[in-house]
Amino acid sequence: MVKVNKTAWGLTATFVLVAVFWDWAFLTPVKILVVFFHEAAHGLAALATGGRIDSLIVNSNQGGLAHAYGGSRFLVLNAGYLGSFMAGAGLILAASWTRKDRILIGLLGSALGVITVLWVRNLFGFFFGLAFCGFFLAAAKYLSDHTNDFILKSVGTVSAGYAILDVWSDVFARACRSDAAMLSAEFGMPRLFWGGLWILLSLGGMYWTFRLAAKADPHR
Template sequence: MPLLYPHDYDTTHELVARSSDLTPNATQRTTLIIAGCYIIIIGILWHVPYLNLIIYPFKLLTVGFHEMSHAFMGVLTCAHIHSIELDPDEGGATTMSGGIPWLTLPAGYLGSGLIGAALIACGFDTDASKVASLVLAVFFLFTLWWARRNLLTWVLLLGMSGLIVLFWFVKGGVALRYLVLFIGVMSCMYVLWDVIDDTIARKVNSSDASAFAKICGCFPSQVWGVIWLLIAFCFFILGVLVGIIAFKETAAEQAEDAKHFLPTPGTSSALALPVAAPLALLAGGLSSAALALL
């Protein structure tokens, strides 16, 4: 008969505890159901004429994430970013000199997929959604600087910034949480669709994957497309798992915490006025930057 040592028991208990972390509570199940509805709604609107105009701004936003990821990887590899452009046909281009192409080229798909996954995870919690919104605002400012000559990018990002600020004030930030979740789901879905459409289905010669294939020479662009697709899908799943594991608070607990963390003006919290200041500064900073760069 095998002996049960104390460390054996601890390991078993730890494994049980860890597995329970993956079991969503009632609030998380609601979030998962809403995320599933988002997937269905986005899938329908994507292919229905005229109705697809509803999600058109969010499509452009995900294109912005794609180009922004190229640019930030370029900065990290010492490239000089000349410009970022978005066009009404849901395309985009980032012009840079220098950098490391075998890092900057896949950064568009993988970076926007990672951003989407992070937003999905933050969409499980109100306070995390507030932090994600502030981080997005910083990214928007950098992108506006690089795209200062592209009017469409200005209209899109300033409009999205206004929408985020508006949703921040609805029900103490609950609406913001579902907006962040929607943007995350949209970004991940767009990455998956874009990789398939550009590299696997249509075999576009001018895609990031085709340029990457010319540099590496190991596989054709379709193979790189499949690899990037699998990585992007893993990001999607990882975002959901992180959200389930990291944010276990119920809706009531999140609402209470939201009163003390970057609360909206007018809440009963004593910290409301001083802590709400970053939000006011954020809105003012976006407006000031817009006027200065124009």
């Protein structure tokens, strides 16, 4: 008899559903949240390498911009998509390695609130960040650990998958001033190389994330 790991199949099914319904409106709030992660990752990479964040912008059209200066330009440009992947993988693994999901989602909400207050400067992005901060804090207070586990893994899967699905849209399906285009202009190699590299790294990372989550998940 083949033993089915519910965690692995659940995460895989979630990713497949997200991919199928990627352009549907009901995913828009979570996709904008992942744009928030993406821009924050650019900014935090600048800070970590000696630069600074002037402001972060998150728009209702799922666009964003990080006004970050100094630090390692190479790492800052790579940090957007790879950072959103790592944020997603981190949420999945953290939720899988503990039953303290209410604490985890409370920490996520608090971090979101701090980043919003410190650096988000456009009106939509500011209130969006505070709204999700409030949602996560309310979930931590009123919802069960199992429900919060589902929320964390769902958001994590969308965030990790963003580096695959959105890269395909921005880099392969249409030409725009993307992170890949800026890397190409500043460091060489075609933008398709950078986009393809991010997709491959994210696919491999998702495989290992799902495997590790399946082995450790106390909810399975």
